[in-house]
Amino acid sequence: MVLMKTETSRREALALAGIAGLVALLAPRMSFADAAMVDAEIKKLYGDKKFESGKVKLDVPEIAENGLVVPITIDVESPMTDADYVKAVHVFADGNPAPGIVSYKFTPACGKASASTRMRLAQTQNIICIAEMSDGKLYSTKSSVKVTIGGCGG
Amino acid sequence: MSVKPTPRVRVPTQAKPGELLEIKTLISHEMESGQRKDASGKIVPRKIINTFTAQFNGKTVFEADWNPAISANPYQSFFYKASESGEFAFLWKDDDGSVYESKHKLTVA
Incomplete structure (x- = not known):
């Protein structure tokens, strides 16, 4: 009993x-960022300039089990010489509390415009990557990541 | 909770001229996003490393601006094309103003 x-x-x-x-x-x-906030951030940086596709390779997992640690690798096709190199790369996400993830500044001394890090993703969302070349041309790419357990707050 | 961040860097000590080196860095840091709430419901203030800089012989070769969306114990890898002997300096700048530094010699022959 x-x-x-x-x-x-x-x-x-x-x-x-x-x-x-x-x-x-x-x-x-x-509150979470959305695609419009990402666009606004990009506009702040580059105004109404046109983006071309190609050259930028964004390597993220299709499904991330843990949103706290999501590996990301960026690879931009470029000879990385003094005359022709990748100046900057910006990464944004449209479903995190803030749109920005990381911004890189490359120099010809890098030899290769590639970088890897780990990011937090609060939910399933798109990752947008923009590369600015030394001649002012812009390239962008987009990739979506499915997040099983979000990596924000507690 | 706050232990002094320890940088860990993997970089070759010797290279041939023109060789492409991959540099991997890691630093222990909680990267407090400023989004989290503690048990009493108060927002834990933001404290992250906001900039990572790689210099070679005093010249910046690579820079990363990190946002709160970067994971705790941030990892960063990138490349460097060896041209001359010298010294790498890796710098992590904290929101609180402190700078963590790690130096590595490179011999090019």
Whole structure:
């Protein structure tokens, strides 16, 4: 009898904890960036300049199990000589609390315009990568990442 | 919680002229995003490393501006084309103003 009683209360407690958890999950906690905010950020940098496709390779996993640590590799095709090199690369995400992820500045001394890091993604979203060449040409690419467990807040 | 960040860098010590080197860096840092709330519901203030710079013989060769979207214990890899002997200096700039530094010699022959 006593045993059954404790078991019930434990079950109730668990159920309550479950509901509390669900409520916490569903309650709006923070605002997220969207595609328009990413566009605004890009406009701030480059105005209304046109983007070409190609040259930029963005390597991200199709599905990220843990949004806290998502590997990302950027590779831009360029001879990296003093006359022709990649000046800058900017990476944005359209579903994080803020659109910016990382900005790189390359020099011809790099020999290769490639960099890897690890990022946080709050939810499933698109990653947008822009490369600025030394001649002023802009290239962009986009890739979507499915996130199973978001990496934001706690 | 706040331990002094320790940089770890993997970079060759010797290279041939024109050789492409991959440099891998890692630094222990919580990269507090400024989005998280503590147990009492207060927002934990942002504290991240906002800039990583790689210099060779005092000249900047690569720079990364990190946002709060960069994971804790940030990892960064990039390339460098060896041309002359000298010294690498890797600098991590913290939001609180401190700079963590790591230096590595490179012999080109």
